[in-house]
Amino acid sequence: MENLRYHYKYPHPNVTTDCVIFGFDGNKLNVLLVERGLEPYKGRWAFPGGFLNMDESAEAGALRELQEETGLKGAYIRQFHTFSDPNRDPRERILSVAYYALVRLQEVKGGDDAVKAEWFSLDNVPPLAFDHDEMLQMALKEMRKQIHFEPIGFELLPKKFTIKSLQQLYEAILNVKFDRRNFYNKMIHLGLLDQVNHDDENDVKEINFKFGPLEIDASFTRKPRRDALLYTFNAKKYEEMKQKGFKLEF
Amino acid sequence: MENLRYHYKYPHPNVTTDCVIFGFDGNKLNVLLVERGLEPYKGRWAFPGGFLNMDESAEAGALRELQEETGLKGAYIRQFHTFSDPNRDPRERILSVAYYALVRLQEVKGGDDAVKAEWFSLDNVPPLAFDHDEMLQMALKEMRKQIHFEPIGFELLPKKFTIKSLQQLYEAILNVKFDRRNFYNKMIHLGLLDQVNHDDENDVKEINFKFGPLEIDASFTRKPRRDALLYTFNAKKYEEMKQKGFKLEF
DNA sequence: GCAAAAGTGTTATCATTACACCCATGG
DNA sequence: CCATGGGTGTAATGATAACACTTTTGC
Numbered sequence: 001m002e003n004l005r006y007h008y009k010y011p012h013p014n015v016t017t018d019c020v021i022f023g024f025d026g027n028k029l030n031v032l033l034v035e036r037g038l039e040p041y042k043g044r045w046a047f048p049g050g051f052l053n054m055d056e057s058a059e060a061g062a063l064r065e066l067q068e069e070t071g072l073k074g075a076y077i078r079q080f081h082t083f084s085d086p087n088r089d090p091r092e093r094i095l096s097v098a099y100y101a102l103v104r105l106q107e108v109k110g111g112d113d114a115v116k117a118e119w120f121s122l123d124n125v126p127p128l129a130f131d132h133d134e135m136l137q138m139a140l141k142e143m144r145k146q147i148h149f150e151p152i153g154f155e156l157l158p159k160k161f162t163i164k165s166l167q168q169l170y171e172a173i174l175n176v177k178f179d180r181r182n183f184y185n186k187m188i189h190l191g192l193l194d195q196v197n198h199d200d201e202n203d204v205k206e207i208n209f210k211f212g213p214l215e216i217d218a219s220f221t222r223k224p225r226r227d228a229l230l231y232t233f234n235a236k237k238y239e240e241m242k243q244k245g246f247k248l249e250f
Numbered sequence: 251m252e253n254l255r256y257h258y259k260y261p262h263p264n265v266t267t268d269c270v271i272f273g274f275d276g277n278k279l280n281v282l283l284v285e286r287g288l289e290p291y292k293g294r295w296a297f298p299g300g301f302l303n304m305d306e307s308a309e310a311g312a313l314r315e316l317q318e319e320t321g322l323k324g325a326y327i328r329q330f331h332t333f334s335d336p337n338r339d340p341r342e343r344i345l346s347v348a349y350y351a352l353v354r355l356q357e358v359k360g361g362d363d364a365v366k367a368e369w370f371s372l373d374n375v376p377p378l379a380f381d382h383d384e385m386l387q388m389a390l391k392e393m394r395k396q397i398h399f400e401p402i403g404f405e406l407l408p409k410k411f412t413i414k415s416l417q418q419l420y421e422a423i424l425n426v427k428f429d430r431r432n433f434y435n436k437m438i439h440l441g442l443l444d445q446v447n448h449d450d451e452n453d454v455k456e457i458n459f460k461f462g463p464l465e466i467d468a469s470f471t472r473k474p475r476r477d478a479l480l481y482t483f484n485a486k487k488y489e490e491m492k493q494k495g496f497k498l499e500f
Numbered sequence: 501g502c503a504a505a506a507g508t509g510t511t512a513t514c515a516t517t518a519c520a521c522c523c524a525t526g527g
Numbered sequence: 528c529c530a531t532g533g534g535t536g537t538a539a540t541g542a543t544a545a546c547a548c549t550t551t552t553g554c
Contacts, residue, residue: 226531
């Protein structure tokens with residue numbers, strides 16, 4: 001009992017942040033899961049997360065966890081819900097402020113070797129610990145909603161990408177199919193894309209993960225007969241358009 | 251020190267829920283504020299809220315607070331953000347899980363007399379306590395976003411309403427003007443409205459508040475030459491349409 | 501009968517959808 | 528030279544925006 005050093009007049013819940021990390025493998029949307037090494041739910045997969053420090057905001061906590069798991073600093077994260085069921089954690093009353101993150105698989109180096117982490121494609125996600133199944137569904141829903149208003153998809157692609165891969169990404173996220181020509185026309189006319197040449201040596205290249213059995217779909221790397229043009233996302237143009245008010249829909 | 255009865259191995263933050271309560275007076279969007287009777291920020295206006303009980307979810311806590319302040323049970327509420335800056339409350343580390351509520355002004359009876367509560371139109375909101383200014387802005391932004399996808403506006407109107415008042419509501423929320431005829435056409439063709447007759451005695455009537463100096467704009471109650479048709483929102487039809495997938499935009 | 505607000509339709513414009521042809525390249 | 532995927536345009540369709548006339552009713 002000696003180590004119960006923190007005293008309060010009223011009971012306090014504890015608070016964690018959890019992070020649903022989305023990555024795109026060129027074909028499907030993936031999430032990064034870690035295997036729990038401790039009870040409760042030992043051996044089950046869950047989203048990376050952990051207790052909030054007393055001197056950090058929830059966002060800072062989520063970014064810290066994210067860096068610990070993926071090595072990424074300053075990734076794109078977004079708070080989408082706080083889970084607060086009194087019984088969601090069997091240990092004590094714990095709220096979780098949940099974020100989703102959009103990261104480039106290509107840049108994920110892997111973190112701590114202490115935790116076993118693995119990418120799972122969305123149609124292959126195992127049963128998760130705590131209320132993380134619900135967390136995933138809500139993250140997906142919110143992310144799909146957001147992509148109607150903001151070009152967040154670009155966070156998931158390499159800096160330089162083809163329109164085809166952009167289309168595959170949108171199709172994977174929204175679970176729909178677009179006509180190749182209409183998608184191209186819309187994208188070009190939006191003016192958010194800058195064409196770039198791909199003389200640069202380190203463009204798409206091989207993707208080398210330390211994480212589990214992720215197989216990059218061949219269609220992402222197979223050499224087509226004709227090289228596709230590469231584009232980048234013009235964030236400045238986007239900001240301009242946002243000032244004037246516009247809708248970005250798919 | 252004897253009353254510090256709750257002991258933890260690690261420090262715990264405290265958690266509140268706060269509720270941005272929106273109401274429509276027929277002309278402008280209003281929020282319900284309470285005057286703080288205690289330090290910190292004594293005398294400043296703030297959103298109703300309070301500490302989360304250990305056995306209730308954040309949503310249950312927000313509904314409880316809402317009922318205490320407005321007398322409304324089971325109102326429409328929606329979680330939109332958790333505020334977590336470590337210094338947002340000078341007393342101790344406190345997170346706030348924030349909700350917005352959409353209520354019918356007509357049905358708000360007022361709660362506890364202990365607290366001074368008042369409606370403020372959006373262009374007349376005083377400086378608020380804590381980070382509640384930011385809270386208001388975010389609530390507005392999220393609510394405006396949501397109204398593009400779901401007909402939440404109906405929560406703010408009486409059960410029976412005219413298309414004109416529905417238009418005024420949308421204009422107040424989105425801060426735009428619509429062509430009266432186009433708005434009418436769109437609404438009618440959407441099929442979400444059922445026409446009802448207004449032989450019922452207790453329809454719109456007088457609005458009688460116990461709250462502050464709210465003045466209902468005369469245009470809401472002034473008798474026009476010709477009675478406008480009354481409509482109700484057809485929730486069943488809405489659910490049907492949602493199944494089939496549709497977009498509700500304005 | 502006229503002023504004020506309500507109900508409603510028609511056309512022009514713009515965005516979305518469906519669809520097809522030519523080009524570049526590696527084998 | 529041909530198979531494969533890439534770049535791009537055009538016509539039909541549907542949605543949104545602009546706009547005006549008629550009806551009701553209290554005075």
